[in-house]
Amino acid sequence: MDEALLRSLTPGVLGILVRRGADFAAAEDAVQDALVEAVRVWPEDPPRDPKGWLVTVAWRRFLDATRADAARRRREDVVDEEPAPVSGVDDTLQLYFLCAHPSLTPSSAVALTLRAVGGLTTRQIARAYLVPEATMAQRISRAKRTVSGVRFDQPGDAATVLRVLYLVFNEGYSGELDLAAEAIRLTRQLAASIDHPEVAGLLALMLIHHARRAGRTAPDGSLVPLAEQDRGRWDTAMIAEGVEILQAALARDRLGEFQAQAAIAALHADASTAAETDWVQIVEWYDELVRLTGSPVVRLNRAVAVGEADGPRAGLAALAELHDTLPRHTAVAAYLHERDGDLAKAARLYVEAAEKAPNLAERDHLMRQAARLNTRRGH
Template identity: 50%
Template structure:
């Protein structure tokens, strides 16, 4: 299946789920039927050609799957009658309502744990198979199947709600998907960007900020790793390889959001990313402004991860000792197994000239890192300091 057809099916998936959910009243059954319809389309369309009304084709195929499901279950005869009584979409008549947003918000329901919301969103809205999602998150397919099944049960228990207002939970799920793709699978980041474009509205400044943040971060991907897959830190990246089109789009979105007056956490993060992206050289980075933005973001979110980044920015302005002093309070807020706390400590001690302490923290960070790429990078940093100490 070519990329164009894949994109078409993934774009239609949430619309079909939404229509079938409204028609049968059962999200889980509608989502399963949509997946079967997508599989059928992927098998038929490359040879037969894409129909004039692909959405109508998928809806009719999904309705047939629903009827087949009902016929095999005596307890669901009422739903069979309801589905059978509905007039199927005409081939030339488009469905007049796009339910993509409603389905996305349903998958990001606050009753769902984040891991379950991510999995359900990628399957029902992103059109990924359970096997693809399991591979992306490095878990067995059986584990992901159970996770998605539990999510569907929770949605059934809380009831189907036609929600149209974008929620903080939805933005959080999309950002988690993006971050998962940041170090693991590029297609996850691309899917998060696609879904965020779906929810973005002119008056929704925080969703605009989230999309800007994703674009400004994704712009650096071409320079983020070597050909062998080794991570390249921001200050060592070849900035001529950054995607200027993404930077331009992200900056435009961010500027438009700020002009509306409302400022949220994603806008602040995007503003920090923009300051990095606008610097032609690492030495040109406006660290005082970045430190100020992290200070505002820290007061807004009280996030220990933001404090961690604030400490790095402070070290770049006032020296590593100032940054290390800020890290002292994080011992109470971040668990010892958090690898980024050790990694930042290692970096700041290295800047301060304390090679032995830096080496200990690089090793501790490498032992705790969950990403293979990060683990390799931290191990290499430790090895470099060890060689330097031995000479």
């Protein structure tokens, strides 16, 4: 059974059912039933037209489920026949927009995107997010109900779609499902459907980040900072692909935040060693990002870059302009104070940052930094 084929066909089949007038929630249930049937039937009797087969079975499942509803009987009589296969490109694109509807919370939008566009099962998504399957099922059901009344022919917000995909990517890897790889697959699919430099920018950003994945952790599972990573473990072919996609996007002169982020990632990837990193140019790209987003988190990252380009005192001056409640603010302060030679203050700040860390791996990393400095100080 070609699971990848089934997943790639899912959004197009779902889009066709919704385009024909099926309620989104009922259509999604029907498509899931069709996928289960495909897993059962295809190994013994593979169809010549897999997408057409799925459309036929899913539509019949939908009709069976709604046959008792008199209001739907007229539509059923008209379309209760073998449906001809149709192109699903536009339908797939609309599904991206629908699953990233502004009425959904980010977590619901991500879950619905993985289910409806990614073709993943509720069990797979639940395992990836380390929550009970029943919890994820409720989240997806609520999301489906929320978008069921949304008209399918309305234009969507590409920026929202990209943010949802980036949220999926940033979840990374957990359990049996590689969400980073899944996000790349879905973004490639989106890039094939919509010609927009920011879609290309996001794809480039994902590829360049993902290419460094093998170097991010030590054999014991601990985090390895970018400056200490073994760059020989990076996937140079994936980096080259990302840079090529980015250059084509930048050439269109419609800069957006994902293109700027990808440019920063590309500069890191281009350096043979951490010492050769072009920090001056990275600061310039962060200036562009600040202009585009005004984000305090971007300003925080810019402070680190300024500290590398112009010295730790300059970095600390940039950091002083930001509120200390920002995530990672304390960790950045610790790093810059260490660079400035104030090891006692840096060690204390590393401990404080560890107490605020969002996950165990980051907490352990920060505590090791504090222990390292205390050892250097003879404590």
